[in-house]
Amino acid sequence: MFGLFSGCFEALLRKEELHVLLIGLDKAGKTTLLERLKTLYTDLPGLEADKVLPTVGLNLAHFQALGIPLLCWDVGGAAGLRGIWSKYYGECHAVVFVVDGADRGRFEEAKAALDRALADPDLYGAPLLVLANKHDVVGAASPADMAEVFGLVQLSEMRPCSMQAVTARTGEGVKAAVQWLVENIKKSQRSELIRRRMLAQ
Ligand SMILES: Nc1nc2c(ncn2[C@@H]2O[C@H](COP(=O)(O)OP(=O)(O)OP(=O)(O)O)[C@@H](O)[C@H]2O)c(=O)[nH]1
Numbered sequence: 001m002f003g004l005f006s007g008c009f010e011a012l013l014r015k016e017e018l019h020v021l022l023i024g025l026d027k028a029g030k031t032t033l034l035e036r037l038k039t040l041y042t043d044l045p046g047l048e049a050d051k052v053l054p055t056v057g058l059n060l061a062h063f064q065a066l067g068i069p070l071l072c073w074d075v076g077g078a079a080g081l082r083g084i085w086s087k088y089y090g091e092c093h094a095v096v097f098v099v100d101g102a103d104r105g106r107f108e109e110a111k112a113a114l115d116r117a118l119a120d121p122d123l124y125g126a127p128l129l130v131l132a133n134k135h136d137v138v139g140a141a142s143p144a145d146m147a148e149v150f151g152l153v154q155l156s157e158m159r160p161c162s163m164q165a166v167t168a169r170t171g172e173g174v175k176a177a178v179q180w181l182v183e184n185i186k187k188s189q190r191s192e193l194i195r196r197r198m199l200a201q
């Protein structure tokens with residue numbers, strides 16, 4: 001019986017676009033990552049890293065990964081723009097919090113921004129992937145050290161969590177990150193919550 005339900009759910013997920021919200025401080029590398037996702041998963045290559053500008057509004061990428069259609073929202077991370085993040089919380093299936101792993105001087109600020117986001121009830125249960133970006137930079141913090149700083153063990157009491165190293169500039173680690181996202185969104189009960197919320201609108 002469970003197999004039948006999970007099969008139906010799997011079929012529904014294949015039709016529905018899943019929403020992934022990219023947040024993090026300014027200069028963390030969110031838009032570079034979004035453009036890399038386009039290059040890896042669509043026929044139209046994304047912008048080269050040196051063409052990417054700071055984000056003021058919203059950037060989007062639609063693509064298919066592991067047979068599932070995904071829509072990524074990339075919003076600006078500058079201090080004055082972080083208030084906009086919450087507009088997307090209610091409809092995102094998962095959150096990706098991008099950190100510049102080479103900028104240890106901003107880890108505290110990043111952790112505070114992440115904690116503020118996760119305290120919002122609209123993100124209840126949303127799987128969280130923290131990306132230690134800029135892994136190509138010599139001296140960048142290891143994902144294990146960053147997991148400690150960002151308190152991943154405590155965060156995973158409330159939601160599925162993972163910390164993974166990526167290099168958005170080259171794409172290193174990005175496919176593994178997408179695989180974690182798809183697998184954890186599939187397992188998450190949040191998808192049903194969002195579907196009901198959208199049907200009610
Ligand atoms: N070395 C290195 N630099 C990167 C990487 N990813 C991004 N960058 C650089 O980091 C800077 C900021 O990248 P963005 O993608 O604009 O950062 P953002 O998080 O979108 O910033 P906002 O739009 O201001 O929130 C740019 O100079 C990028 O080229 C990476 O993997 N390695």
Ligand SMILES: [Mg+2]
Nearest residue numbers: 030031054055
């Ligand atoms: Mg940006």
